[in-house]
Amino acid sequence: MDEIVLISYFLSLLVLFVFGSHGFIMVYYYNKYRNVKRNNPKSDFKPESTVTIQLPLYNEQYVVERLIDSVCEIEYPKDKLEIQVLDDSTDETVDIVAKKVAEKQALGYDIAHVRRSSREGFKAGALKEGLKTAKGEFVAIFDADFVPEKDFLYKTLPHFADDNIGMVQTRWEHLNGDYSILTKAQALALDAHFVIEQNVRNKAGFFINFNGTGGVWRKSCIYDAGNWHADTLAEDLDLSYRAQLNGWRFVFLKDSISPAELPSEINALKAQQFRWTKGHIETAKKLLPLVWKAKIPFRIKVQATFHLSINFVFPFTLLAAIMNVPLVFVKNSGAHEIYFAILSTFVLAFIGSFIFYLTSQKDIRPDWRKKIVLFPLFMAGSMGLAVNNSRAVIEGLLGRRSEFVRTPKFNKIDKTDQIKANKYISRKLEPGVIVELVMAVYCFVGVLSSIYFLEIATLPFQLLFFLGFAFMSGSSIRHAYSKK
Numbered sequence: 001m002d003e004i005v006l007i008s009y010f011l012s013l014l015v016l017f018v019f020g021s022h023g024f025i026m027v028y029y030y031n032k033y034r035n036v037k038r039n040n041p042k043s044d045f046k047p048e049s050t051v052t053i054q055l056p057l058y059n060e061q062y063v064v065e066r067l068i069d070s071v072c073e074i075e076y077p078k079d080k081l082e083i084q085v086l087d088d089s090t091d092e093t094v095d096i097v098a099k100k101v102a103e104k105q106a107l108g109y110d111i112a113h114v115r116r117s118s119r120e121g122f123k124a125g126a127l128k129e130g131l132k133t134a135k136g137e138f139v140a141i142f143d144a145d146f147v148p149e150k151d152f153l154y155k156t157l158p159h160f161a162d163d164n165i166g167m168v169q170t171r172w173e174h175l176n177g178d179y180s181i182l183t184k185a186q187a188l189a190l191d192a193h194f195v196i197e198q199n200v201r202n203k204a205g206f207f208i209n210f211n212g213t214g215g216v217w218r219k220s221c222i223y224d225a226g227n228w229h230a231d232t233l234a235e236d237l238d239l240s241y242r243a244q245l246n247g248w249r250f251v252f253l254k255d256s257i258s259p260a261e262l263p264s265e266i267n268a269l270k271a272q273q274f275r276w277t278k279g280h281i282e283t284a285k286k287l288l289p290l291v292w293k294a295k296i297p298f299r300i301k302v303q304a305t306f307h308l309s310i311n312f313v314f315p316f317t318l319l320a321a322i323m324n325v326p327l328v329f330v331k332n333s334g335a336h337e338i339y340f341a342i343l344s345t346f347v348l349a350f351i352g353s354f355i356f357y358l359t360s361q362k363d364i365r366p367d368w369r370k371k372i373v374l375f376p377l378f379m380a381g382s383m384g385l386a387v388n389n390s391r392a393v394i395e396g397l398l399g400r401r402s403e404f405v406r407t408p409k410f411n412k413i414d415k416t417d418q419i420k421a422n423k424y425i426s427r428k429l430e431p432g433v434i435v436e437l438v439m440a441v442y443c444f445v446g447v448l449s450s451i452y453f454l455e456i457a458t459l460p461f462q463l464l465f466f467l468g469f470a471f472m473s474g475s476s477i478r479h480a481y482s483k484k
Contacts, residue, residue, distance in 0.1 A: 002330050009323035013346045015316040020349025022306055023356030026196050030359055033203040038251075041158035049160075051153060051216075052082045052136030056126045058119070060144035061093040062411040062422065063261070068100050070147045072109055075154060082135045083111040086126040088119045121230035122404030123212075128228040136219060143213040145261040145409045147175065155256040156216045166221030166248030167240070169198065170214045173257040176264060183262040185378040186269070188357060188371060190262075195254060195360035197307075202252040206303040207244045212236035214258030221248050232286060233404055234279025241287045241304070245294050254364075263407055265425055266475035270388050272407040277311045277389040281396025284308035314389035321386060321439060321465045324458070325446035332453045344457070353379075376464065384468025387435050429480040436473035443469055 053071055057064060071083060083104075087097050094115075101113040114130055121128065131139065138157060142148055149155075156168040171194040177187035201208045210217070212235075222228070225243035232238050244250065263269040291304045357375055361368035395402065408424035443466035450459040 002333070005323055005326045005330055008319060009327055012316040012320040012323065013349075016313055016320065017346045017349040019306070019310060019313050021352045023349075023352035026200055027352075027355055027359050029200045029204050030196055033200060036203055038203075041161045045154060045158040047077055047080055047153070047157070049137045049157070050080045050082065050135050051076060051138045051140060051157070052084060052130075052134040052219075053140045053142065054084045054086055054127060054130050054134070055142055055144070056086045056088075056123050056130075057093065057097065057144050058088045058123075058406050059091050059093050059424065060089065060409055061091060061096055062424075063144050063409040064093055064097055065100050066147060066411060067142065067144050068097075068104065068111075071142060072104055072107075072111070073150055074148060074152055075150050078108055078110065081110060083109060084114050084130045084134065085111065086114050086130045088116060088122075088126055121228075123406075124228040124230040124235035127235075128230075131219070131222065131227070134219065138216050139219050139222065140216045141213055142258070143260070145407075146213055147259045148214070149257065149259070152256075152258065153216075155253065159251045159253075160216075160218060162249075164247070164249050165251055166218050166225075166243050167210050168216045168251045168253065169208070169210055170253050170256040170258045171195070171198070172211065172214055173259040175259050175261045177262065179262070179264050181374075181377060182266065182269065182381075183264055184371075184374055185381050186262045188361070188374055188378050189382075191364060192357045192360040194252075195363050196356060198252045199254045201303065201307070202250065204303075206300055207241060207307065208250050208252055209240040209307075210236045210250070214260070218248075224248070232279050232282035233275050233402070234283045237279065237283045237308075238286065241283065241291070241308075245287075245290060245296075261409060261411065264410055265408070265422075265479060266472065267425065267479055268408045268410075270385070270430075270472075270476070271405045273385055273389055274392045275405060275407075277314065277392035278396040278402070280308060280311045281393050285396070285399075311389065311393055314386050315393055317383055318386040318390045318439075321383065321443060321469075324462060324465060325442060325449060328446060328449045328453055328455055328458060328462075331455065377467075380464045380468040381471065382468070383465050384436065384470075384472035387432050387439065387469070388472070391432060425479065429477065433473050433476040433480075436469045436476070440466060440469035440473055 053074070055067060055071065060067075068085065074081070085097055085101060087094060089097070097113055101111050104111045116126065116129055119125070127141070138160065140153070140156075152170070156170065159165055159168045172190055174183065174187045174190070176183050178184060198208050221243050222239065225239055225246055225248070228235055229238055240250070263272055288305060288308055291301055291308075294301075354375060357378070358368075358372050361371045365371050408422065410422050410424075443462060446462040447459065447466050449455075450462050
């Protein structure tokens with residue numbers, strides 16, 4: 001029994017060590033390229049090309065007016081700007097959009113309310129359908145929770161002066177980043193993704209991805225790469241890799257932002273994380289063989305593999321949580337001293353992750369000291385998502401298809417705003433919540449065991465696992481049984 005525990009725990013930590021230590025590599029590239037200036041296009045840009053802005057929607061009654069208003073305020077000649085509201089809604093959103101579109105049409109905007117007979121293909125299907133009639137040479141995309149800056153097109157379009165550029169992505173900023181602990185932790189994670197992963201990979205010549213929103217595509221690039229596919233839940237990542245494998249280059253603009261609203265309710269976050277995780281796994285299965293067959297540098301293949309397979313950490317995080325408790329008893333049996341000495345080196349992965357997130361905060365946040373103190377809570381939350389996201393990984397590997405469950409939007413920015421009355425809040429108690437609750441109790445036993453045996457080194461991780469699973473399960477239960 002001891003051998004099973006030791007081998008399982010070693011395997012889980014080895015995987016987590018590999019991915020966690022990759023943070024050192026990304027920080028290395030960050031420092032290597034931090035002073036490299038992008039060849040910015042000429043400042044005398046003239047808006048000569050027609051642009052289509054696509055707004056894919058599905059039941060977004062709380063934010064759709066804000067979205068359309070902000071998009072219509074984007075600075076660009078009206079005669080060269082087309083707006084497609086790709087509305088797959090089945091509720092009051094349809095009437096709200098119709099009224100708002102009519103209002104904007106009366107003001108002279110070329111804006112259309114595009115409806116389909118079915119939701120086939122989900123977001124990918126809607127984008128593909130809109131592309132059939134899109135007038136623009138370039139296509140910008142914004143999800144319902146975004147509020148684009150007025151100069152968005154003037155900051156992105158000049159980069160297409162290079163005919164090899166297929167897509168330009170801006171950095172997400174957070175409208176409600178300080179709304180709650182939940183949104184603060186998400187902001188920390190997304191900042192690291194954009195400031196380090198997207199920024200560094202782009203500068204180093206590695207593949208990056210369109211983030212599904214807040215970016216502009218060259219329409220010919222979309223067609224050349226095979227158009228939007230609906231066979232994964234990450235249609236943005238899928239198209240991005242197919243385009244880059246075809247030789248198109250992308251541009252990431254760290255200093256150009258697209259503000260958006262973060263999920264402020266736990267079930268909304270879980271739905272988003274499940275879709276992102278499963279979509280990543282589906283895309284990895286689909287495209288990693290093509291990446292390794294492609295005639296591209298070996299270093300790009302390696303980084304693409306890390307990029308596409310990062311979500312494999314979740315099943316091994318769950319395995320580590322399960323093995324953490326019996327490990328305390330095994331260690332106090334007095335054997336395997338060498339094994340535990342080797343295990344102690346795996347703490348380097350935790351340090352690598354910390355430096356990774358610290359670097360991103362120092363780059364863009366003047367108050368980075370206040371932000372980075374949330375790192376332990378962010379880690380606990382990531383651990384707590386292990387049950388939810390492990391299921392996504394397994395379903396992705398097994399090829400089990402599922403519906404594109406969009407992330408509910410709330411239009412709640414101020415800390416005093418309440419979200420209880422939002423009809424999109426899921427009151428359903430998923431089976432995974434029970435597993436999270438059991439894991440919280442189980443990990444609390446680990447906390448007590450570590451205290452009893454004075455295992456001070458393991459106590460912080462036992463606490464993080466307990467807090468993560470307790471928060472996820474407790475928040476889900478509270479939302480499920482709270483009054484509307």
